[in-house]
Amino acid sequence: MANLSVSFHGVQFGNPTVLASGVLGVTSSTWRSVVQNGAGGITTKSIWLEEHHGHPNPTMITTPYYMMNAVGLSDAGVEKASSEIASFSNEKPSPLIASIVAGTPGDFEQVAEKVAGLPVDIIEVNISCPNVESEFGRPFACVMPDAKRVTEIVKAAAKKVNPNLPVIVKLSPNVESITAIANACAEGGADGFCLINTIGPGLAINLETRMPILSNKVGGVSGPAIKPVAVKMVRDVYTATKLPIIGTGGITTGLDALEIMMAGATLVGVGSAVYYRGIDVFKKMTHEMNEWLDKNGVQNVAEIIGTVKM
């Protein structure tokens, strides 16, 4: 069997699959069970400074090809997250990536400072959620100077507390040039990226009522249909920055994982696939990866990163 371990900015993962932010709850017991089901790492739901209420139900629809959600980043705030993170780190079954979110650069600074003092391995800066636009305006990830400024602020705040903690930025696909945004974040001090967040927003209509299905009317699109967009954007950002990437977006099988790694991802984020294939999707995916790697004589999965021939 091939060696599936990878190193992401110096953090060692047993295999490249990582639970994507926002999926499968916020408790340490859920994170532990995700690791028991084969995940190489965990990303927390995006953590706010204070409690944040999301949108009312219905917040999610699932189809065979895509999902659409407008959960709206509901979260109990950094104090509650701290105790879950502490509990997870007692056993530390895998690396933990803490996703943080805020509506202003000042709040980003505060939440980054608090989270950098916790036993986490990487901070992921969520500047790309399309579902809170009505509250906060255009996501920072869609405006180049904002993306750079938030990156600088979070990096400086984290550095004060824990100088070696990697800070990665979660990018939005809903932009004119993802490489321009990625380069701006790299100038701001980003150590890597996670991409992509959901696409859209999209709209789904109930034919009987002629009304939007989601209470928020629109939502972010995820799942199998968005994979080719994610693969292309990972390729673009990898080529432009050479920084490590968590490739996310529609990754559902082990072969999908290998595909986005060939595009340049070191780790692979798994979100919607948990709904399609169950919590043991991570075990299924690593098994599928191993089968392909063995058949093709690849001994270390890390060898395939960025090897697409364009």
Ligand SMILES: Cc1cc2nc3c(=O)[nH]c(=O)nc-3n(C[C@H](O)[C@H](O)[C@H](O)COP(=O)(O)O)c2cc1C
């Ligand atoms: C129900 C749901 C909630 C999500 N919440 C978050 C979140 O809190 N923070 C974040 O950065 N991304 C969030 N996302 C985006 C995912 O992390 C991921 O980037 C996106 O869904 C694409 O990957 P996928 O196709 O594997 O789901 C959420 C996605 C879904 C489906």
